[in-house]
Amino acid sequence: MKFPGQRKSKHYFPVNHRDPLLAQLTHQPQAQASYVCGIDQTLVDIEAKVEAELLERYGLPKGNSTLINDEQAHALYTELKSNNMISDEFAGGTIGNTVHNYSILADDRSVLFGVMSQNIMVGSYAYRYLCNTSSKVDLNYLQPVDGPIGRCFTLISDDGERTFAISKGSMDKLTPEFINKDVVQNSAALVLTAYLMRAAEGDGMTSAAMKAIEYAKEADVPVVLTLGTRFLIQEDPKWWQKFIKEHVTILAMNEDEGEALTGQVDPLLASEAALEWCDMVLTTAGPIGLYTAGYVDDSAKRQTSHPLLPGAIPEFNRYEFSRPMLKADCDEPIKVYAHISPYMGGPELIRNTNGAGDGALSALLHDLSANVFHKVNVPGSSKHKREGLCYSSFSQICKYANRVAYEVLAQHSPRLSRALPEREDSLEESYWER
Numbered sequence: 001m002k003f004p005g006q007r008k009s010k011h012y013f014p015v016n017h018r019d020p021l022l023a024q025l026t027h028q029p030q031a032q033a034s035y036v037c038g039i040d041q042t043l044v045d046i047e048a049k050v051e052a053e054l055l056e057r058y059g060l061p062k063g064n065s066t067l068i069n070d071e072q073a074h075a076l077y078t079e080l081k082s083n084n085m086i087s088d089e090f091a092g093g094t095i096g097n098t099v100h101n102y103s104i105l106a107d108d109r110s111v112l113f114g115v116m117s118q119n120i121m122v123g124s125y126a127y128r129y130l131c132n133t134s135s136k137v138d139l140n141y142l143q144p145v146d147g148p149i150g151r152c153f154t155l156i157s158d159d160g161e162r163t164f165a166i167s168k169g170s171m172d173k174l175t176p177e178f179i180n181k182d183v184v185q186n187s188a189a190l191v192l193t194a195y196l197m198r199a200a201e202g203d204g205m206t207s208a209a210m211k212a213i214e215y216a217k218e219a220d221v222p223v224v225l226t227l228g229t230r231f232l233i234q235e236d237p238k239w240w241q242k243f244i245k246e247h248v249t250i251l252a253m254n255e256d257e258g259e260a261l262t263g264q265v266d267p268l269l270a271s272e273a274a275l276e277w278c279d280m281v282l283t284t285a286g287p288i289g290l291y292t293a294g295y296v297d298d299s300a301k302r303q304t305s306h307p308l309l310p311g312a313i314p315e316f317n318r319y320e321f322s323r324p325m326l327k328a329d330c331d332e333p334i335k336v337y338a339h340i341s342p343y344m345g346g347p348e349l350i351r352n353t354n355g356a357g358d359g360a361l362s363a364l365l366h367d368l369s370a371n372v373f374h375k376v377n378v379p380g381s382s383k384h385k386r387e388g389l390c391y392s393s394f395s396q397i398c399k400y401a402n403r404v405a406y407e408v409l410a411q412h413s414p415r416l417s418r419a420l421p422e423r424e425d426s427l428e429e430s431y432w433e434r
């Protein structure tokens with residue numbers, strides 16, 4: 001496990017110091033590993049820049065992720081290919097991207113549940129998927145299927161907005177028997193996307209996801225849900241509210257999905273509303289940056305030294321130096337919020353923002369998993385006197401998530417090909433001293 005804390009900041013674990021906590025860690029012959037697991041619809045992204053007219057012609061609402069049939073997929077692919085419009089074909093999938101990025105950041109294992117074609121030709125989509133996935137993502141639990149994996153036409157409009165058309169292939173054929181109970185129950189978190197809940201009658205994906213949730217809840221493993229697209233949520237916000245209340249520990253969404261879920265346009269108010277149903281929220285808001293929100297026990301709250309921010313909740317960041325806790329672990333839970341503007345104002349050139357939100361979530365998962373790692377290996381640490389959900393404070397998680405989102409934008413791919421620069425060993429320095 002590479003700690004988020006190779007950064008020098010005082011909120012991160014100072015791996016370079018010979019402090020007593022570290023001594024406990026280094027004297028152990030082999031530190032016990034921690035990992036996250038996720039379920040996804042195995043998909044390759046086929047990226048192309050398109051005009052609004054093409055979206056209209058294929059009946060694809062801008063910004064949505066729409067399922068298309070084989071005939072439409074064939075026509076769309078032929079049109080994009082014959083006009084030389086395809087810029088990239090790369091492994092995708094919201095959770096595939098997230099666990100891949102987690103493994104790149106943590107330099108450590110994650111586990112992906114999903115399907116994979118049992119016969120793979122060199123150059124096929126299945127082949128590309130495997131080639132474009134970090135070797136630290138454990139793919140040994142994938143279910144072999146007799147058919148192709150899915151294709152996600154990622155259609156980028158002039159304004160950078162992405163519209164997805166999904167040709168599902170066999171991506172939803174995952175069955176509950178292929179969810180390994182031990183793997184789920186020993187993980188630091190189970191990560192899911194709302195897309196898993198829209199599998200058709202007869203496809204096993206939704207029941208596989210529900211089985212994994214059941215295993216995770218039995219073992220108190222946090223369930224992390226990312227909402228995918230506002231169109232899915234606005235079909236039935238009440239259903240999603242109930243789903244989150246019953247099953248979800250940490251919710252990740254963007255401001256549109258937050259509005260669809262809660263009716264609140266303001267991302268801060270949407271985050272606050274979602275805290276009624278779960279323990280922690282990560283809300284990304286494009287050029288506005290991102291928010292984290294959650295709970296801390298009144299006795300463990302820590303006041304920020306940053307300026308207090310105005311907003312729909314005045315001075316909402318007052319306790320942003322607190323570490324997130326499960327609401328149930330608090331005697332007197334108080335709500336805590338933090339916000340950050342885009343790192344360095346965002347990269348100079350943003351071709352599209354596809355996957356930036358997934359990147360932010362992978363940073364949060366890294367912090368959470370680092371906490372589990374630290375708790376298992378340094379149980380005596382004062383850090384674990386109170387049950388914390390994450391290693392770092394709300395404020396620090398904001399910075400890290402934001403930095404990773406920037407890197408996704410700067411690398412022009414939802415999947416990081418390299419981690420953050422090693423030289424940048426302090427978030428503080430990289431943020432403020434340039």
Ligand SMILES: Nc1ncnc2c1ncn2[C@@H]1O[C@H](COP(=O)(O)OP(=O)(O)OP(=O)(O)O)[C@@H](O)[C@H]1O
Pocket residue numbers: 228253254255284285286287288289290341342343345346347350353354355356357358359360402405406409
């Ligand atoms: N135009 C932009 N300028 C600067 N930073 C941006 C911009 N768009 C996104 N970001 C950064 O990326 C983060 C996530 O972006 P965004 O809210 O667009 O994610 P998203 O809609 O969930 O994306 P996806 O669903 O494709 O993963 C933001 O919090 C911000 O840090």
Ligand SMILES: O=c1[nH]cnc2c1ncn2[C@@H]1O[C@H](CO)[C@@H](O)[C@H]1O
Pocket residue numbers: 041043044045065091092093094095097152164166193195354355358414
């Ligand atoms: O229906 C879907 N299931 C799983 N992933 C999807 C779906 N639609 C789009 N994406 C994925 O979302 C990522 C960016 O966040 C893209 O890489 C795309 O593959």
